[in-house]
Amino acid sequence: MKKLFLTTMLAIAAAAQAAPQTVTLDVPGMTCAACPITVKKAISKVEGVNKVDVSYEKRQAVVTFDDAKASVQKLTQATENAGYPSTVKR
Numbered sequence: 431m432k433k434l435f436l437t438t439m440l441a442i443a444a445a446a447q448a449a450p451q452t453v454t455l456d457v458p459g460m461t462c463a464a465c466p467i468t469v470k471k472a473i474s475k476v477e478g479v480n481k482v483d484v485s486y487e488k489r490q491a492v493v494t495f496d497d498a499k500a501s502v503q504k505l506t507q508a509t510e511n512a513g514y515p516s517t518v519k520r
């Protein structure tokens with residue numbers, strides 16, 4: 431009984447560690463309709479990213495990622511490497 435409880439707790443802990451996270455990045459450097467394509471490509475290449483929605487009008491990227499593999503820092507680094515520095519929208 432105790433062992434089952436422990437196993438369950440470990441499973442919950444593991445699931446919590448690999449929780450999908452959604453973050454909105456401000457990408458002010460997008461200046462034309464082609465920019466979001468570059469930004470989306472750069473973010474998509476980061477391991478653990480599940481979904482990327484880039485809005486040129488809002489100058490924002492909404493990214494869903496597995497936080498066991500990716501991190502906000504990796505995302506902002508990826509956009510910066512592509513020529514579009516970004517910051518987390520708070």
Ligand SMILES: [Cu+2]
Pocket residue numbers: 460461462463464465466
């Ligand atoms: Cu452009």
